[in-house]
Amino acid sequence: MNIVFFLFDRITALDAIGPYEVLSRLPGARIDFVGAARGDVRTDNKFLRLGVDRTFDEVTAADILVVPGGFGTRALETDERALQWIRDIDRTTRVTASVCTGSLVLGAAGLLRGRRATTHWARLQRLTEFGAIPVSERVVRDGKIATAAGVAAGIDFGLTLALELAGREVAEAIQLGIEYDPAPPVDAGSPRRAAPAIVDAVLARLAARDRAEPVAI
Amino acid sequence: MNIVFFLFDRITALDAIGPYEVLSRLPGARIDFVGAARGDVRTDNKFLRLGVDRTFDEVTAADILVVPGGFGTRALETDERALQWIRDIDRTTRVTASVCTGSLVLGAAGLLRGRRATTHWARLQRLTEFGAIPVSERVVRDGKIATAAGVAAGIDFGLTLALELAGREVAEAIQLGIEYDPAPPVDAGSPRRAAPAIVDAVLARLAARDRAEPVAI
Numbered sequence: 226m227n228i229v230f231f232l233f234d235r236i237t238a239l240d241a242i243g244p245y246e247v248l249s250r251l252p253g254a255r256i257d258f259v260g261a262a263r264g265d266v267r268t269d270n271k272f273l274r275l276g277v278d279r280t281f282d283e284v285t286a287a288d289i290l291v292v293p294g295g296f297g298t299r300a301l302e303t304d305e306r307a308l309q310w311i312r313d314i315d316r317t318t319r320v321t322a323s324v325c326t327g328s329l330v331l332g333a334a335g336l337l338r339g340r341r342a343t344t345h346w347a348r349l350q351r352l353t354e355f356g357a358i359p360v361s362e363r364v365v366r367d368g369k370i371a372t373a374a375g376v377a378a379g380i381d382f383g384l385t386l387a388l389e390l391a392g393r394e395v396a397e398a399i400q401l402g403i404e405y406d407p408a409p410p411v412d413a414g415s416p417r418r419a420a421p422a423i424v425d426a427v428l429a430r431l432a433a434r435d436r437a438e439p440v441a442i
Numbered sequence: 443m444n445i446v447f448f449l450f451d452r453i454t455a456l457d458a459i460g461p462y463e464v465l466s467r468l469p470g471a472r473i474d475f476v477g478a479a480r481g482d483v484r485t486d487n488k489f490l491r492l493g494v495d496r497t498f499d500e501v502t503a504a505d506i507l508v509v510p511g512g513f514g515t516r517a518l519e520t521d522e523r524a525l526q527w528i529r530d531i532d533r534t535t536r537v538t539a540s541v542c543t544g545s546l547v548l549g550a551a552g553l554l555r556g557r558r559a560t561t562h563w564a565r566l567q568r569l570t571e572f573g574a575i576p577v578s579e580r581v582v583r584d585g586k587i588a589t590a591a592g593v594a595a596g597i598d599f600g601l602t603l604a605l606e607l608a609g610r611e612v613a614e615a616i617q618l619g620i621e622y623d624p625a626p627p628v629d630a631g632s633p634r635r636a637a638p639a640i641v642d643a644v645l646a647r648l649a650a651r652d653r654a655e656p657v658a659i
Contacts (some may be wrong), residue, residue, distance in 0.1 A: 239463035239620065246593065247458040249487050256489040265493055270466050272473040273459075276482055303454025325621075334449075340536030363625045365454035375621030376463065377597065383492060385627045397630035397640045402647075403456065404542075404592030408544060408580040410602045413614035414623030423614045429620075 226253050226388075229314065231327075232260045232277050233307070235269045235297025239376050240324040242346055244291055247383025250399045259284045260366040261307065269296045286317035289386070293379070294325025294345065296434070301335040312336070320386060322371040324379035331370065340367040345375035346416050347431055372387035375423060376413070381408055443470050446480075446504035446531065448453030448544075449477045449494050450524070452486045456593050457541040461611055465618045468608055476501045478524065486513045498527040503534035506603070510596070511542025512564065513651070518551040529553070537603060539588040540597035547624060548587065549574055557584040562592035563633050594631070621641025640651055 228248050230241050241258075249256050259437075260266060260277035267274055291310065301307050311334045314319045323331050328344040331337055332355025334343035343349065343365040352359040364382045365372045373382035384405070388396040400406075400431040445465050447458050455583040458475075466473050469534055474602045477483060477494035496535075509528065518524050532538045540548050549572025550552055559574040560566065560582040570574040581599045582589045592598035600620070603611040617623075628635035 229624070237463070238459045242455050242459040246454070246489065249489055257546045258490060264492075269462065270473070272466055273475060274482075274493025274495065276493070278491065301521065304494070350605070363623070364627075374623075375619075377620050377622040377624070380594065381625050381627065382454070389629050393628065394640065396628045396645070397644050398637060398647075400626060400628055400631045401633065401636045401640055401644050402592075403594050404631060405594040405624075405626060406580070406591075406635070407594070407599050407622075409603050409617060409622060411610060411617055414617045414621060416618065419614060419618045423611065423618055426611070426615050427618050430615075 226255065226288050226290070227286070228254055228256045228289040229284055230256065230258050230267045231290070231307075231311070232258050232275055233295075233297050233301060234266045235295050235300075235323060236266060236275070236293055237376055238268045238275065240271055240293035240295060240327065240379050241275070241291070243377060243379035244322075244324060244383035244386075247380060247399055248289070248388055248405055249329055250402060251387055252395065257284055265383035280326045281306065285313065287314050288318060289320045290314045290318050290322065292323045292327035292330050293326040294323070295375070298326040298330050301330045308334040311397065318369065320369050320371055320374070322382065322386070324373045324382060325375045327357070328352065328357075328372040334369060340370055341365050341366065342370065342372040343374050347428060386398070443448070443468055443472065443505050444503070445471055445506045445508070446501055447473065447475050448474050448507070448524075448528070449483045449492055450512075450514050450518060451483045451493070452512050452517075452540060453470055453510055454512035455485045455490055455492065457510035457544065457596050458492070458508070458513060460598035461539075461541060461595035461603075463620055464597060464604055464616055465506070467619060468604055471643065472500055478614045487653060498523070502530065504531050504627045505535060506537045507531050507535050507539065507546035509540045509547050511544040511593070515543040517545050518547045522619070525551040532581050535586065537586050537588055539590070539599065542592045543601060545569065545574075545589040546572070548589070552624050553587060559584065559587065559589040559590065561586060562581045564645060598611055
């Protein structure tokens with residue numbers, strides 16, 4: 226089982242590392258972190274380097290492709306080389322997936338036309354720009370395309386895929402192995418449950434970042 | 443707010459990236475990934491490189507220190523240079539923390555004597571080797587020491603610390619920003635809820651790995 230994660234500058238690390246931590250535990254899994262060039266990428270806040278060990282040219286097929294999100298996805302929406310690589314890999318996959326705003330990249334590659342899909346709650350309506358049908362669910366599956374909601378939803382996506390590909394016992398053993406028994410001390414993880422003032426605060430921060438860095442919404 | 447994550451070979455990536463994704467969103471946060479040498483470390487499964495941008499010699503103080511877990515912690519338990527650096531940093535922190543088997547490193551450094559602490563559920567009794575009092579809770583606080591349970595518990599630890607340091611509105615906005623609204627498709631994240639056969643399967647896999655790599659429990 227060859228699982229490929231696409232890495233790029235200004236990625237949100239947890240978008241990739243959540244599903245990686247789950248899917249790397251699938252029996253027979255091999256994971257490649259692939260990018261435009263060998264070396265490193267920096268996360269959205271610049272604090273962390275993640276290693277790119279293989280390039281687009283070196284990886285031409287995958288069983289599972291995962292495109293994470295982050296502020297860097299805006300630039301990818303018009304990066305024809307990256308989009309063509311995604312289209313080429315998609316022709317070989319069992320599952321083509323995204324986490325958070327990674328779905329906007331799948332959309333820009335033309336893979337979401339007429340399909341149900343999700344993304345970070347604050348960007349959900351942007352899916353319509355690519356002909357997708359926005360769905361406010363944690364993990365959305367349409368054919369072989371799987372899209373997860375924002376950032377931490379990638380862990381639930383990973384387990385959902387583990388359940389599908391390897392069965393309940395394997396999925397439960399992975400969940401127990403990583404002690405994914407969530408107990409957040411606050412209860413505002415969805416705009417449906419957060420107070421309106423909290424939703425407004427997050428939207429205002431995203432809007433301020435959009436104004437400061439218009440290329441990197 | 444200077445937040446330092448210790449990186450080392452054979453780390454479990456999510457142990458670090460979960461709390462990093464939360465704590466990096468605290469107002470005024472600056473995050474450093476620190477290790478024995480500049481360059482990279484590889485995760486437990488060798489699939490992923492994480493960048494070490496600063497060394498022990500360069501970082502001599504922190505507001506928050508986070509020691510993640512992973513199979514590599516076994517070697518750290520007798521790595522006097524790493525343990526002395528942890529002791530030195532601990533003298534400067536507001537909070538010294540661990541995720542998963544990172545607490546066994548804090549223990550080896552002598553920081554858990556007589557303290558309540560936790561770790562990955564399968565390693566909980568090992569805390570007694572270091573004079574700590576094992577507690578089966580998601581996040582345990584004793585004085586300025588905070589220890590989190592296995593792997594994914596680091597996200598709950600991060601939010602717990604955000605709540606304490608920055609208040610409820612900030613913690614809720616971070617939770618909403620990373621859409622941490624867990625919905626796992628299976629319910630076996632704790633040995634209290636997993637079927638006995640699943641618990642046995644995970645313990646058997648860990649035991650096999652211990653036999654294959656006795657230095658790296």
